[in-house]
Amino acid sequence: MSVFSFKVVKELGQARLGELHTPCGTIDTPAFVPVGTQATVKAVSIDDLQKLKIQVVLANTYHLYLRPGVETIECLGGLHKMMNWNGPMMTDSGGYQVFSLGWAIEHGVGKVVNFLADDSREEEELKRQITVKTKSIIPRQKLCVVDDEKATFISHVDGSLHVWTPEKSIEIQGKLGADLIFAMDECTSPIHDSDYTRNSMYRTHLWEERSLVKFRKLHNKFQEIYGVVQGGPFEDLRIESAKFVADNHFFGNGIGGAMVTKSKMLEVLDWIMSILPADRPSHLLGIGGIDDILNTVGYGIDTYDCAFPTRLARRGGLLMLPEDGGKLLNRWTLNVVREEFKNDNSPLSQNCECELCSGGYSKGYLHHLYWAKELLIFRLTTIHNLYVMEKLMSEIREGIAENKLEKVKRKWLG
Amino acid sequence: MSVFSFKVVKELGQARLGELHTPCGTIDTPAFVPVGTQATVKAVSIDDLQKLKIQVVLANTYHLYLRPGVETIECLGGLHKMMNWNGPMMTDSGGYQVFSLGWAIEHGVGKVVNFLADDSREEEELKRQITVKTKSIIPRQKLCVVDDEKATFISHVDGSLHVWTPEKSIEIQGKLGADLIFAMDECTSPIHDSDYTRNSMYRTHLWEERSLVKFRKLHNKFQEIYGVVQGGPFEDLRIESAKFVADNHFFGNGIGGAMVTKSKMLEVLDWIMSILPADRPSHLLGIGGIDDILNTVGYGIDTYDCAFPTRLARRGGLLMLPEDGGKLLNRWTLNVVREEFKNDNSPLSQNCECELCSGGYSKGYLHHLYWAKELLIFRLTTIHNLYVMEKLMSEIREGIAENKLEKVKRKWLG
Numbered sequence: 001m002s003v004f005s006f007k008v009v010k011e012l013g014q015a016r017l018g019e020l021h022t023p024c025g026t027i028d029t030p031a032f033v034p035v036g037t038q039a040t041v042k043a044v045s046i047d048d049l050q051k052l053k054i055q056v057v058l059a060n061t062y063h064l065y066l067r068p069g070v071e072t073i074e075c076l077g078g079l080h081k082m083m084n085w086n087g088p089m090m091t092d093s094g095g096y097q098v099f100s101l102g103w104a105i106e107h108g109v110g111k112v113v114n115f116l117a118d119d120s121r122e123e124e125e126l127k128r129q130i131t132v133k134t135k136s137i138i139p140r141q142k143l144c145v146v147d148d149e150k151a152t153f154i155s156h157v158d159g160s161l162h163v164w165t166p167e168k169s170i171e172i173q174g175k176l177g178a179d180l181i182f183a184m185d186e187c188t189s190p191i192h193d194s195d196y197t198r199n200s201m202y203r204t205h206l207w208e209e210r211s212l213v214k215f216r217k218l219h220n221k222f223q224e225i226y227g228v229v230q231g232g233p234f235e236d237l238r239i240e241s242a243k244f245v246a247d248n249h250f251f252g253n254g255i256g257g258a259m260v261t262k263s264k265m266l267e268v269l270d271w272i273m274s275i276l277p278a279d280r281p282s283h284l285l286g287i288g289g290i291d292d293i294l295n296t297v298g299y300g301i302d303t304y305d306c307a308f309p310t311r312l313a314r315r316g317g318l319l320m321l322p323e324d325g326g327k328l329l330n331r332w333t334l335n336v337v338r339e340e341f342k343n344d345n346s347p348l349s350q351n352c353e354c355e356l357c358s359g360g361y362s363k364g365y366l367h368h369l370y371w372a373k374e375l376l377i378f379r380l381t382t383i384h385n386l387y388v389m390e391k392l393m394s395e396i397r398e399g400i401a402e403n404k405l406e407k408v409k410r411k412w413l414g
Numbered sequence: 415m416s417v418f419s420f421k422v423v424k425e426l427g428q429a430r431l432g433e434l435h436t437p438c439g440t441i442d443t444p445a446f447v448p449v450g451t452q453a454t455v456k457a458v459s460i461d462d463l464q465k466l467k468i469q470v471v472l473a474n475t476y477h478l479y480l481r482p483g484v485e486t487i488e489c490l491g492g493l494h495k496m497m498n499w500n501g502p503m504m505t506d507s508g509g510y511q512v513f514s515l516g517w518a519i520e521h522g523v524g525k526v527v528n529f530l531a532d533d534s535r536e537e538e539e540l541k542r543q544i545t546v547k548t549k550s551i552i553p554r555q556k557l558c559v560v561d562d563e564k565a566t567f568i569s570h571v572d573g574s575l576h577v578w579t580p581e582k583s584i585e586i587q588g589k590l591g592a593d594l595i596f597a598m599d600e601c602t603s604p605i606h607d608s609d610y611t612r613n614s615m616y617r618t619h620l621w622e623e624r625s626l627v628k629f630r631k632l633h634n635k636f637q638e639i640y641g642v643v644q645g646g647p648f649e650d651l652r653i654e655s656a657k658f659v660a661d662n663h664f665f666g667n668g669i670g671g672a673m674v675t676k677s678k679m680l681e682v683l684d685w686i687m688s689i690l691p692a693d694r695p696s697h698l699l700g701i702g703g704i705d706d707i708l709n710t711v712g713y714g715i716d717t718y719d720c721a722f723p724t725r726l727a728r729r730g731g732l733l734m735l736p737e738d739g740g741k742l743l744n745r746w747t748l749n750v751v752r753e754e755f756k757n758d759n760s761p762l763s764q765n766c767e768c769e770l771c772s773g774g775y776s777k778g779y780l781h782h783l784y785w786a787k788e789l790l791i792f793r794l795t796t797i798h799n800l801y802v803m804e805k806l807m808s809e810i811r812e813g814i815a816e817n818k819l820e821k822v823k824r825k826w827l828g
Binding site for chain 2: 019038039040042043044045046049067068071072075076077081082083084342343344345355357359361362364365367368369371372375376378379380
């Protein structure tokens with residue numbers, strides 16, 4: 001019997017409460033997965049993560065492959081032991097870096113959903129703006145080129161050349177030793193047309209098949225693998241890709257790639273979630289905005305990873321609970337960097353129980369720490385933002401359990 | 415009755431065990447005082463400091479005056495409340511910045527004892543080398559000029575001009591609200607000759623008298639003031655300055671300034687400690703190397719402040735306990751930055767109980783965090799180094815209490 005299993009405990013519409021069992025523990029889903037790119041969730045310790053009741057973290061295979069390197073991680077006992085994290089862990093495949101170090105760096109774009117705050121502008125207008133933006137950016141040398149066989153990277157650490165194949169990604173992820181790993185894909189850019197996206201999707205399917213073959217060969221019973229649906233914002237491609245993932249023997253469904261707008265993301269989920277096997281856990285790659293989670297949990301998404309709450313924290317952005325005025329309109333964010341908080345001796349929140357809020361640190365002191373470039377602020381704000389994310393997820397789980405998910409959504413969206 | 419008092423509990427030769435009572439608590443002496451320049455001990459939280467049993471911290475008046483500014487600190491409830499530290503606190507006078515932003519910046523020198531590891535080279539040779547070094551450095555615009563009335567600073571934060579007087583220093587320190595403050599002095603440079611040092615010392619005495627007058631006028635019973643002995647490496651000047659401090663009604667004796675070599679520092683203490691009133695606490699300003707503390711505690715020094723252990727930590731330097739091989743010869747330092755630790759999966763210490771060592775983090779992981787520029791390392795290494803400093807001080811106190819100080823010195827010096 002496999003040490004891995006996924007059990008849907010309760011359904012409410014398509015939303016579901018689940019238990020994702022791994023050798024390192026059980027993840028109660030829906031769950032948010034903080035990102036620990038380089039084998040550390042930036043600015044916080046494992047002790048901090050445990051106090052925050054973080055259930056699972058995601059590390060980036062390509063980054064760790066470059067630094068400190070697979071051999072070193074093996075010497076240090078694998079990823080879990082090296083970073084002292086004994087809970088469940090995910091690694092990605094390096095496929096996102098194919099995009100972020102390739103097309104993204106060359107054209108100065110992100111995964112569009114991440115930099116678009118709302119959908120009030122029409123999609124075509126957005127595309128136009130992206131194109132304008134793209135053309136106004138001085139082209140930079142991209143660090144990755146792709147063909148059907150492989151991705152070829154120039155290391156952003158030391159300029160060395162690296163060839164990345166699906167087999168290599170799976171082999172490295174095997175050595176890193178995370179519980180849940182991903183098949184290698186190519187993440188497409190929002191500026192790609194349907195032709196490029198279609199060809200890329202077929203390449204992704206080839207890569208995923210090779211990933212799966214390699215994975216099965218390794219016979220590692222302490223690891224399970226997710227497939228990844230690609231296909232950009234195109235309905236026919238998404239459906240085809242979802243069928244591909246469904247038809248192959250993956251443990252979990254990953255949903256990746258560019259979706260152009262937040263409303264397009266919901267459309268994509270509409271197209272694919274009924275195709276993907278419901279008895280597998282579904283992971284939405286790189287998505288974790290508060291509204292994104294609230295709006296997609298009803299489609300049956302079980303886990304989310306995103307650097308947003310921890311990155312926001314390091315820029316002085318503090319997530320606000322609904323009790324403290326957090327809502328869609330203000331993006332749940334209070335930015336202590338702003339001048340208005342300089343002399344503000346009030347605490348951030350009376351409702352939050354994190355180390356920052358219960359410690360009695362004032363907004364004015366945080367403002368000072370930010371501008372004085374003091375290291376303390378990064379940890380305190382990261383702890384706070386992760387606390388808010390965990391609070392969100394526990395309220396969502398409670399909402400599903402107690403048939404009041406809509407109430408939770410209303411409360412948070414404001 | 416004053417809420418401040420200093421009680422010598424036990425003497426062993428000139429070394430003494432003391433209790434320094436302040437309104438915010440009692441400091442068991444000898445004690446090490448971590449530096450929190452900008453109202454935070456870099457990289458650690460108040461919770462961390464409390465777990466480390468840190469008794470007292472020192473903040474820098476001039477830095478806080480520039481940023482966030484006195485008005486803001488008052489709005490935020492004073493220094494204690496602003497930074498959430500309810501234990502004893504010291505502030506310096508800004509006198510050290512007269513040196514560090516003036517002569518030091520112009521001539522590229524430090525307080526020599528801080529950059530000379532040993533006294534194996536002769537003093538004259540050292541002076542020659544300093545002069546050579548000084549002349550080879552491209553002169554930089556100094557940010558402070560001094561006359562008998564005042565020090566005039568150009569802010570290193572925004573280039574604005576600030577006039578600093580003894581009265582202003584005391585007034586600002588009053589508003590910051592630390593328990594123990596310092597009279598304003600001019601810290602001289604190791605390259606100053608006896609003429610400059612003599613004139614500077616008289617200026618310091620004038621400034622200290624003015625500091626004292628201003629301090630008494632403020633009638634702040636929640637604050638006490640230290641005088642500061644200056645006079646460089648010159649015997650006649652040091653004796654004259656010690657007499658000045660002794661003859662004036664200061665609560666504590668501060669010992670400041672350049673002493674050129676570590677052995678000269680001991681000579682200076684030989685000259686002055688019998689002159690300074692023994693019923694006052696004595697503070698050695700800016701000194702806190704492990705050997706410096708071990709070698710001066712026998713002269714009757716009660717408290718030490720120094721940025722060294724926390725700064726070393728941020729550069730990847732980890733202090734080693736004697737049990738782990740720490741000794742004078744290796745400066746008690748293991749530097750995880752070095753290549754040899756890349757694949758080292760052993761913990762730093764089996765004997766240290768700090769969060770880093772008890773948490774199971776390996777030297778190889780710390781090496782990775784350092785080179786990956788990950789924020790986590792700064793906090794872990796700072797916690798460790800402060801733990802070692804506290805361990806040193808508690809063993810010194812135990813050594814005095816149990817008449818075995820020499821044994822403690824032998825153990826640590828190796």
